[in-house]
Amino acid sequence: MLNIRRDICGYCGACVSVCPEGALELVDAFLTVDIACINCGICEKVCPLGALEVVKE
Amino acid sequence: MKRQYDMLVIGGGPGGALAAKTAAEKGLSVCLVEKRPAIGAPVRCAEGIGKELLTDFIPPDPKWIATDIERAELVAPDDFSMVLEPKMAGSEVGYVLDRKVFDRELVWKAAEAGAETYVKARATAPIMRNGAVAGAVIEQHGKMYDVDAKITIAADGIESKFAKWAGIDTTVPLREIESCAQYLMTGIDIDAQMTSFYLGNDVAPAGYVWVFPKGKGLANVGIGIGGSKSGAGHRAKDYLDRFVKRKFPDGKCIELIVGGVSVCKPLSCTVADNMLIVGDAARVSDPITGGGIYNAMYTGRLAAETAIEALEKGDTRKAALLPYDTTWRSSTLGKALERNYAVKEVFVGLSDEKLNAIVHSISKINLEEFSTLTLITELIKANPSLLLELRHLKAFL
Numbered sequence: 001m002l003n004i005r006r007d008i009c010g011y012c013g014a015c016v017s018v019c020p021e022g023a024l025e026l027v028d029a030f031l032t033v034d035i036a037c038i039n040c041g042i043c044e045k046v047c048p049l050g051a052l053e054v055v056k057e
Numbered sequence: 058m059k060r061q062y063d064m065l066v067i068g069g070g071p072g073g074a075l076a077a078k079t080a081a082e083k084g085l086s087v088c089l090v091e092k093r094p095a096i097g098a099p100v101r102c103a104e105g106i107g108k109e110l111l112t113d114f115i116p117p118d119p120k121w122i123a124t125d126i127e128r129a130e131l132v133a134p135d136d137f138s139m140v141l142e143p144k145m146a147g148s149e150v151g152y153v154l155d156r157k158v159f160d161r162e163l164v165w166k167a168a169e170a171g172a173e174t175y176v177k178a179r180a181t182a183p184i185m186r187n188g189a190v191a192g193a194v195i196e197q198h199g200k201m202y203d204v205d206a207k208i209t210i211a212a213d214g215i216e217s218k219f220a221k222w223a224g225i226d227t228t229v230p231l232r233e234i235e236s237c238a239q240y241l242m243t244g245i246d247i248d249a250q251m252t253s254f255y256l257g258n259d260v261a262p263a264g265y266v267w268v269f270p271k272g273k274g275l276a277n278v279g280i281g282i283g284g285s286k287s288g289a290g291h292r293a294k295d296y297l298d299r300f301v302k303r304k305f306p307d308g309k310c311i312e313l314i315v316g317g318v319s320v321c322k323p324l325s326c327t328v329a330d331n332m333l334i335v336g337d338a339a340r341v342s343d344p345i346t347g348g349g350i351y352n353a354m355y356t357g358r359l360a361a362e363t364a365i366e367a368l369e370k371g372d373t374r375k376a377a378l379l380p381y382d383t384t385w386r387s388s389t390l391g392k393a394l395e396r397n398y399a400v401k402e403v404f405v406g407l408s409d410e411k412l413n414a415i416v417h418s419i420s421k422i423n424l425e426e427f428s429t430l431t432l433i434t435e436l437i438k439a440n441p442s443l444l445l446e447l448r449h450l451k452a453f454l
């Protein structure tokens with residue numbers, strides 16, 4: 001599961017551009033993730049602020 | 058918002074604004090939707106642009122120009138600094154803009170030309186008919202609107218999803234995104250007419266730190282690092298904080314912005330039936346500098362020009378829109394993108410020793426003209442040892 005730390009996120013969209021599944025979307029300043037996410041961790045790496053974490057279920 | 062337009066533009070950045078303005082000036086019915094509540098904010102940019110590039114589109118206006126830039130400084134990993142001061146008489150270098158004002162001005166110009174503009178209006182899906190884009194579903198203030206359009210322009214920036222929803226792969230490879238962070242800093246000791254670029258694998262791996270002045274003691278101090286160099290404990294913000302602590306320990310931050318810049322190749326095709334993709338959404342930002350304001354404006358305008366012609370002929374299928382794709386690729390911009398991509402591929406792999414050698418060697422060059430091309434050409438002349446790495450670039454120079 002992808003945990004979005006909205007207290008950290010600066011809503012820049014960098015993560016959206018690298019997600020191979022198109023699972024992320026920025027709704028203005030609110031980042032969302034949908035069920036297409038495969039927990040690959042690419043977005044987690046790229047985030048300039050560290051707002052994303054893939055958590056093992 | 059009407060239910061039907063000649064052209065629907067998704068995104069109110071420089072790319073979308075130029076597309077909407079160009080089409081509206083020709084009398085097309087145009088609708089521009091921007092998902093954010095304010096055009097241009099928050100800013101996701103260092104705001105630097107070459108003067109001659111800008112004046113191609115809009116006469117300079119002090120309203121949105123923060124500073125006039127006269128020289129640039131390159132700082133090597135060993136802290137050796139080299140100032141590039143174009144010797145040409147009356148030579149013009151660049152501006153640092155105020156993009157909140159600039160972007161708003163561009164959209165205002167589009168509105169003035171007759172385009173309808175909607176903010177807090179987000180495209181949520183394309184309307185597809187017979188496998189082709191025929192408009193978009195727009196959400197605004199909690200309501201959904203089906204908006205039909207003969208032509209849709211995807212100008213939705215780095216976080217572009219529209220083309221992806223329509224079936225085009227726009228994913229930026231991890232190693233080809235620059236992960237960026239920037240502070241607007243005040244109370245710092247800088248030359249207000251000079252931009253500075255800091256290189257080095259410890260400073261900014263596979264990227265650089267920039268200091269772009271916006272006034273006396275005021276500057277955008279930012280960084281981009283290669284996506285694959287980013288991770289827990291060593292993110293763009295971590296590197297930036299380290300740099301700021303070292304260079305501007307007494308400076309104060311009055312704004313933090315973050316962002317992503319693609320340094321990949323452009324999309325392999327930037328048109329589809331009834332759709333053209335422009336600006337960052339088409340991945341046409343410069344692979345070396347990360348600059349994309351001009352590129353967005355240029356592709357935005359060209360896309361609209363192509364669309365106008367196609368609409369006049371009554372054929373907006375992919376083949377009829379292809380001239381947009383082939384024209385920008387063979388333009389000065391397209392060629393520069395191709396060349397700079399190849400150069401970037403070499404540069405991201407260079408050691409600090411090589412980077413030091415390069416910066417030292419440029420200090421001996423008299424730059425006639427201020428451009429990446431002259432810089433690269435001179436670099437190669439001055440560094441025969443680089444030739445081996447750069448030999449496949451010869452074709453571009």
Ligand SMILES: Cc1cc2nc3c(=O)[nH]c(=O)nc-3n(C[C@H](O)[C@H](O)[C@H](O)COP(=O)(O)OP(=O)(O)OC[C@H]3O[C@@H](n4cnc5c(N)ncnc54)[C@H](O)[C@@H]3O)c2cc1C
Pocket residue numbers: 067068069070071072073090091092093097101102103104105106178179180181212213214215216217218219237238239279315316317318335336337338342347348349350351353
């Ligand atoms: C840190 C950083 C520094 C930079 N520095 C420079 C620089 O110094 N010089 C330079 O030339 N370039 C720079 N750039 C690049 C430059 O900012 C971009 O290339 C430029 O903004 C691209 O313009 P655009 O119109 O394509 O996209 P954008 O300006 O990103 O505009 C796209 C717009 O579309 C909107 N949008 C997205 N999805 C939707 C949707 N579904 N519905 C409605 N609206 C939507 C977004 O909210 C956004 O406003 C920098 C970028 C970053 C991140």
Ligand code: SF4
Pocket residue numbers: 008009010011012013014015016031046047048049050051052315
């Ligand atoms: S990259 Fe990070 S800061 Fe930017 S939108 Fe994604 S989670 Fe937020």
Ligand code: SF4
Pocket residue numbers: 002018019020021022023024033036037038039040041042043044054
């Ligand atoms: S973990 Fe991978 S699939 Fe999931 S949102 Fe992030 S990039 Fe996309």
